[in-house]
Amino acid sequence: MKRLLAVLLLLAHGAAAQSTLRYVPLGDLRVLDPVWTSAAITLNHAQMIFDVLVTMDEKLQPQLQMAESATPSADGLRWRFVLRPGLMFQDGSPVTAEDVVASIRRWGARVTAGQALLSHAQAMTALDARSFEIVFSRPFGPVLEALGSPVLAPFVMRAADAKTSAFEQTRTTVGSGPFTFVSDAYRPGDSVLYRRWPGYVPRAEAANGYAGGKVARVEQVIWKYLPDQATAVAALQTGEVDMLEAVPPDLAPVLSKRRDIVLQVLNQTGSIGNIRPNTAHKPFSDARARQALLLLVDQAEFSATLAGSAELAGVCHAVFVCGTPYETDIGTTPWKKPDVARAKALLAEAGYAGERVVLLDPVDQPDIHMIAQLTAGALRAAGVNVDLQTMDWSTVLTRRNTREAPSVNPAGWDLAFTLWGGFSLSSPLNNTPLVASCDGKNLYGWPCDNEIERLRAAFFDEVSAEKRFGLIEQLQVRYFEVVPYVNTGIFRRVVGYRNSVKGVLKTLYPVAWNIEKTGG
Numbered sequence: 001m002k003r004l005l006a007v008l009l010l011l012a013h014g015a016a017a018q019s020t021l022r023y024v025p026l027g028d029l030r031v032l033d034p035v036w037t038s039a040a041i042t043l044n045h046a047q048m049i050f051d052v053l054v055t056m057d058e059k060l061q062p063q064l065q066m067a068e069s070a071t072p073s074a075d076g077l078r079w080r081f082v083l084r085p086g087l088m089f090q091d092g093s094p095v096t097a098e099d100v101v102a103s104i105r106r107w108g109a110r111v112t113a114g115q116a117l118l119s120h121a122q123a124m125t126a127l128d129a130r131s132f133e134i135v136f137s138r139p140f141g142p143v144l145e146a147l148g149s150p151v152l153a154p155f156v157m158r159a160a161d162a163k164t165s166a167f168e169q170t171r172t173t174v175g176s177g178p179f180t181f182v183s184d185a186y187r188p189g190d191s192v193l194y195r196r197w198p199g200y201v202p203r204a205e206a207a208n209g210y211a212g213g214k215v216a217r218v219e220q221v222i223w224k225y226l227p228d229q230a231t232a233v234a235a236l237q238t239g240e241v242d243m244l245e246a247v248p249p250d251l252a253p254v255l256s257k258r259r260d261i262v263l264q265v266l267n268q269t270g271s272i273g274n275i276r277p278n279t280a281h282k283p284f285s286d287a288r289a290r291q292a293l294l295l296l297v298d299q300a301e302f303s304a305t306l307a308g309s310a311e312l313a314g315v316c317h318a319v320f321v322c323g324t325p326y327e328t329d330i331g332t333t334p335w336k337k338p339d340v341a342r343a344k345a346l347l348a349e350a351g352y353a354g355e356r357v358v359l360l361d362p363v364d365q366p367d368i369h370m371i372a373q374l375t376a377g378a379l380r381a382a383g384v385n386v387d388l389q390t391m392d393w394s395t396v397l398t399r400r401n402t403r404e405a406p407s408v409n410p411a412g413w414d415l416a417f418t419l420w421g422g423f424s425l426s427s428p429l430n431n432t433p434l435v436a437s438c439d440g441k442n443l444y445g446w447p448c449d450n451e452i453e454r455l456r457a458a459f460f461d462e463v464s465a466e467k468r469f470g471l472i473e474q475l476q477v478r479y480f481e482v483v484p485y486v487n488t489g490i491f492r493r494v495v496g497y498r499n500s501v502k503g504v505l506k507t508l509y510p511v512a513w514n515i516e517k518t519g520g
Helices: 002-011 040-049 097-108 112-120 143-147 228-236 250-258 285-294 299-307 342-351 364-381 393-399 450-461 465-482
Strands: 020-024 055-056 062-064 065-074 078-083 121-126 131-136 180-183 193-195 218-222 243-247 261-264 269-275 356-362 385-391 415-421 484-493 494-498
Touching: 002 285, 020 228, 040 494, 062 065, 062 143, 065 342, 097 112, 097 121, 097 180, 097 193, 097 261, 097 269, 112 121, 112 450, 121 299, 121 342, 131 193, 228 243, 228 250, 228 494, 250 494, 269 285, 269 364, 285 342, 285 465, 285 484, 299 484, 342 494, 356 364, 356 393, 364 415, 364 484, 385 393, 415 484
Parallel strands: 020 218, 020 243, 356 385, 356 415
Antiparallel strands: 055 062, 065 078, 078 131, 121 131, 180 193, 193 218, 243 494, 261 494, 269 415, 269 484
């Protein structure tokens, strides 16, 4: 502990304790480009140093951020955006419409929401230094929703940086956000240092979720990577760090008894376990076998096991996630209660006759490993011949690209597992596992359903919010008919911080602006 404190004090460069927020992230920051990767730790880093055109408040409603105005034409085919005055990059150069256009193009080359937006765009042009225009070849309804996602967001970079291929990493970290990245102090596997940038111009509104005024109230933020959870919790207790992104469920009861520590769930959409069937071969090429999986997953059991307590768990059968604007109960009733007998019947109807079913189980990913174990138990209870194959996560990432059946290819598989942030599934714009294109270019598992794709396309085309919600309902009904994936319920992580930390915002992941410290 003494060594840890010494490192933190050295990084602080003599700043007063109340001017430094000492934060323990959930992961190690290795990649700095938020377009090249979807890793949450990199996206959190990007929120520190970059800004965005549009973002979302704590109710997940789009709000203007760098944009002063966003004005559609009467027919919705032309959107004009004007930037707020005085925006600057951290090298002193002004933020221009050209920078924003280049950033949106790079983001749209990789991110589902951006791909949808750009597929409708006929042209995107900078009109002058502060304004640009998107001209659509056909209506695109969720313009602000697409641009405003705080996950896989279109962070605004300098045009020269944004012209880097989306499939290559940028090598610079010059943003226009409230904090600067101190490259000389960057120690992968150990620590990251950010300093308040005095040139940032926040919005006048109060901070609200990711929206409003991003006011940096501390001089610097130190991210200290502590992979051992017990060490991280001990550092919070002694005051050597101020905040933990995630408190281990088994250690939360210890912290909850302390008056000097606050435990809080910031992200109500939580994380969601995900079972992905390989639809390229039997048995899960048949939708009835995939429906059987729905009936074998007891969400209450799965989510409580992952959360560590029933209080942090949630049963949610809404395809676009409970607690979001697109939550609906339509079509869920037949699938809410586990039903082993009915699952057996569906498997039989699908032609399952005792063949080996291979599950990919990453033992070095505790949450995903638990989902694999629970799924194996549920399948065995239904009489399925389960082959639970243990491996590390890197092997899973390689093997899940194999389409062939295990009987044909030793690397073949039937069920793979992962986690999604709840927000990442909350709209057709960002729900990647829902994509059911029949070209084989969608996510591993490769579901193919022309009706899902027709409805997704109609959602993008629809400008009426009411009609878009109607399409959400149709998509949900169709989901239960074809089941491209199975969710295992919501589990929520608890953020822990000392009571000297004030102004923590309700965001999907903790952010550093608006936070101040009243003591050491």
